[in-house]
Amino acid sequence: MCNDLIIQDLHVSVQGNPIIKGLNLTVKQGEVHALMGPNGSGKSTLAKGLMGHPFYEIDSGEVIFNDVDVLELEPNERAKLGLFLAFQYPTAIPGVSLANFLRIAASAVRSAETNGSENNELIPMREFRKELRAKMTQLGVDDSFARRYLNDGFSGGEMKRAEILQLAMLEPKIAILDETDSGLDIDAVRIVGESVSSLVGPELGVLIITHYPRLLDYIRPQFVHILLDGRIVESGGWELTQVLEAEGYDPMREKYGIAETVQENTI
């Protein structure tokens, strides 16, 4: 089975407006890619489209993962194949503790791994607690996190750390990090960056979506792609981030004849 995420000529629109306009990208297990682009370039649309949010319409293209076109699948089926999205704005689920939710999620994802069938059996409580505690220690997350309601009243930094904790527990093959650094102060970016970095390895491919290179100081990508107006206009290595740092996106826009877009649609 091929665990690479292969995006081919993908077109995605939101409420009839085309946002992603023919995007090609392959992320292999074990690789770290950075996708950089200014506001409005389609970064979040790509992230949510890949995970299957009902609001984002796939107009054409393919996304092959584990030998199937995941665009045909429900979000949970994509998760069970090993795809993970760390949200830019995680949704609060009041009344549901992080631990309770994560036990159900981990059980669902793992039962798929072992026998591929629907199975509502939960990981035994003791086993789960032990594992959760270990992961929390590894990531330097406070114990009280487990009992708190999922993303409810979390600070920006706490939300992002909760996302990374979920990433650690669900052990996906490919993780998409949607602006995980946004809204964080420098210390929080460092903590989150180091946490992700500690999870990166041959079993995990990562697509980091960001418009600042800051987070990349902690997780060094092998590949950097520039997204403008729904297409990847340039791909390269680390040096691309340096170019952006020095010049911003404007010269790139000029080069490809793309006007500055207004604020990205966030839904």
Place this chain on the structure above:
Amino acid sequence: MQKGDFSKDFVEKIAQDEPQWMRERRLEAYALYESLPMPHTTEDDTWRRTVDMRTQDYWRRTRRHLRGFAVDNYRPTIGQNGDTSVEVPKDSEDAAGVILQLDGQHQHTSLSAELEKQDVYFADLHTALKERDELLRDYFMTKAVTLETTLKSGNIATSNKFDALHGAFWQGGYVLHVPKGIRVEVPLRVYIRLSEEQHADLSHILVIAEENSQVVILEDNLSTNQEAGGLHSGAVEIFAGQNANVTYVQVQNWNRQVWNFASHRAMVSKDAKLCWVTATFGGRLNKLNQAIVLEGNGANAQMLGLAFTDARQHLDVSTAQEHVSPHTFSDLLYRTVLKDRSQTAWGGNIYVYPEANYTDAYQKNDNLLLSERAHADTLPGLEIQAHEVRCTHGATAGKIDTDQVFYLMSRGLSYAQAEKLIVDGFFEPVMERVPMESVREELQEFVSRKLET
């Protein structure tokens, strides 16, 4: 056991072995019952969402349906029930006292020797009539649930029709009397069951906790036969004496054929505490009036409601928080989940009387709709006549959130798992205030079953 009907002759028959005063009260209630029409007009505001208002455009879309109801389809009974197949449930093992009732007839009572020694009285109401005449004469439908509600127009409220029916034909129910200073730590359990087709349950419940006493009652009402049509016309009267601490939990899970009408009212004295949990899952049509009266300084009451409706169930709840005295506190939280084509209406009022300064009152009703066809009306209200008060109220009704579902599904949960988690989370603010773990588990179980059907 003898079946009867809702006639004056049958009132006489029921009353033949009862004290004269009870016979008189029954006949008085019967006279009122006879004189009142079925609730049918908008004049009585608390019924307007349940009576059939198809003639008025605004309500046409909601298909309210008291119209299908006819009292003569149901049969009150007297005498012992021969059916002994229904056993006392196992979860009663740890209870300090147990009462089981089937089809309006008492089946079983037990009370721990310790409580008996402390003069705690726990018995079915018919036995109590023989053994505690004075107590009942004093409390039975005289102070809490009475037949005296009149409307602003001066007309007698047609909602009294069902209270009058109850007053005339009541059968079954129980009385719990906790003497002064007795603190009962272990819960008492009550099981009220309906099984046979056409049966009527007209239970009357009387909880009297004297000064400085404490007690917890867990009561569940359910159908043992899921097909049998039935009628419940009940009343609950709770008295929390000075500095008493009362917890009363009622879980209602009648089958979908049962018409359910009830009036519940609690009187909370000086410095007394009441925690009142009402969970509603069953019934074809439910009309519940629930009130707390904060009579003494420092009285404190929580009203917690949890309801889950599905299919074409109809649930209409009217609540009242009456602040009569100063320095009183009440906090109402009702949360309802609706599935399929079910409909709910909640109308709540906080009344603050002119003397009731320093009232602190909260009222919140939230509804979560799992289907496009479900419909929830919510009407919070305040009537404040004092100057120094703090009252807050609020109401929400919303569909299940797409982003929440997406977030959970993106982590591997199926739609059903995501929905269940969101529902559990929605009920959590009520659950976390439910005092006993065993009750929380029972409620969780009913919620899960609702989601699965």
